[in-house]
Amino acid sequence: xxxxxxxxxxxxxxxxxxxxxxxxxxxxxxxxxLTAEEVLLAARRQSPRLxxxxxxxxxxxxxxxxxxxxxxxxxxxxxxxMADASQHHHHHIQCVGCGRIFELAEGxxxxxxxxxxxxxxxxxxHRLTIYAMCPQCKxx
Amino acid sequence: xxxxxxxxxxxxxxxxxxxxxxxxxxxxxxxxxLTAEEVLLAARRQSPRLxxxxxxxxxxxxxxxxxxxxxxxxxxxxxxxMADASQHHHHHIQCVGCGRIFELAEGxxxxxxxxxxxxxxxxxxHRLTIYAMCPQCKxx
DNA sequence: TCAATAATGATAATCATTATCATTTTGGTA
DNA sequence: TACCAAAATGATAATGATTATCATTATTGA
Ligand SMILES: [Mn+2]
Ligand SMILES: [Mn+2]
Ligand SMILES: [Zn+2]
Ligand SMILES: [Zn+2]
Numbered sequence: 131x132x133x134x135x136x137x138x139x140x141x142x143x144x145x146x147x148x149x150x151x152x153x154x155x156x157x158x159x160x161x162x163x164l165t166a167e168e169v170l171l172a173a174r175r176q177s178p179r180l181x182x183x184x185x186x187x188x189x190x191x192x193x194x195x196x197x198x199x200x201x202x203x204x205x206x207x208x209x210x211x212m213a214d215a216s217q218h219h220h221h222h223i224q225c226v227g228c229g230r231i232f233e234l235a236e237g238x239x240x241x242x243x244x245x246x247x248x249x250x251x252x253x254x255x256h257r258l259t260i261y262a263m264c265p266q267c268k269x270x
Numbered sequence: 271x272x273x274x275x276x277x278x279x280x281x282x283x284x285x286x287x288x289x290x291x292x293x294x295x296x297x298x299x300x301x302x303x304l305t306a307e308e309v310l311l312a313a314r315r316q317s318p319r320l321x322x323x324x325x326x327x328x329x330x331x332x333x334x335x336x337x338x339x340x341x342x343x344x345x346x347x348x349x350x351x352m353a354d355a356s357q358h359h360h361h362h363i364q365c366v367g368c369g370r371i372f373e374l375a376e377g378x379x380x381x382x383x384x385x386x387x388x389x390x391x392x393x394x395x396h397r398l399t400i401y402a403m404c405p406q407c408k409x410x
Numbered sequence: 411t412c413a414a415t416a417a418t419g420a421t422a423a424t425c426a427t428t429a430t431c432a433t434t435t436t437g438g439t440a
Numbered sequence: 441t442a443c444c445a446a447a448a449t450g451a452t453a454a455t456g457a458t459t460a461t462c463a464t465t466a467t468t469g470a
Contacts, residue, residue, distance in 0.1 A: 284448075323451080
């Protein structure tokens with residue numbers, strides 16, 4: 131939590147009330163992947179005058195600082211979650227039955243990454259989403 | 271080429287002039303990944319009155335028949351290419367330098383897929399994009 | 411305290427895609 | 441061959457997420 135404040139202060143980035151509220155929302159949404167609209171809804175309980183533009187600006191900024199992790203599934207919008215300090219990037223399984231999103235451990239793609247580097251590329255990042263039926267949906 | 275006509279005819283799907291032109295464009299764009307707008311531009315050389323709505327409808331239809339393969343990179347729009355009959359799905363490397371898109375062999379993810387199935391899921395599909403510097407951009 | 415700068419929020423603009431609907435084309439049928 | 445119903449087309453409006461604009465407000469440091 132405090133590494134966040136550090137990052138914020140390093141980056142000449144003021145921790146305003148609005149930003150604090152948005153951060154709180156994100157931290158309380160453990161395990162969820164929220165859209166900007168969903169963040170707005172939740173944040174307005176603390177800060178009713180909050181505008182959607184500020185939410186977009188803040189989420190974008192926090193993501194570029196590595197504090198949030200931004201993903202997009204097969205919808206027209208982005209989703210955000212707290213970035214665990216340890217994992218550079220991680221991947222998801224989206225259930226095609228119930229739509230729920232599950233986490234996938236990091237490092238699964240190291241082999242592939244190596245192979246691609248061998249071919250002369252320099253891998254910088256990658257994004258993987260697996261579409262599956264989750265155990266529960268499977269058994270129905 | 272002819273498996274396309276089969277599929278089209280099976281699916282009570284008329285091969286109109288517009289659709290033929292769009293297919294031609296896609297087949298001539300070997301190795302490219304085109305947006306709807308780009309398809310429209312090219313197709314209008316053969317069929318100047320072609321409308322964008324028809325392009326969207328046709329691309330969508332052909333993709334759902336498995337004739338085209340639809341992807342989205344870190345842009346706000348989709349890109350289409352002919353689906354090679356053999357490969358169910360394939361993956362891409364996008365160069366963060368020049369933006370070019372390279373193909374990645376299929377089957378790389380079979381290991382991961384098995385692992386996820388082991389955990390009780392039933393994997394249906396997956397999407398992977400690797401971001402890297404391509405050999406040329408790397409050497410500059 | 412004051413001026414410079416940053417942040418906010420309302421709202422307009424953007425842009426890809428989808429929906430609507432009147433018109434045209436097609437394929438079968440009498 | 442003439443006609444009808446269904447399918448397809450194209451112009452255009454609508455949608456929805458995101459970004460840009462800009463006047464107002466808040467914060468900072470001298
Ligand atoms: Mn996640
Ligand atoms: Mn491809
Ligand atoms: Zn499920
Ligand atoms: Zn390159």
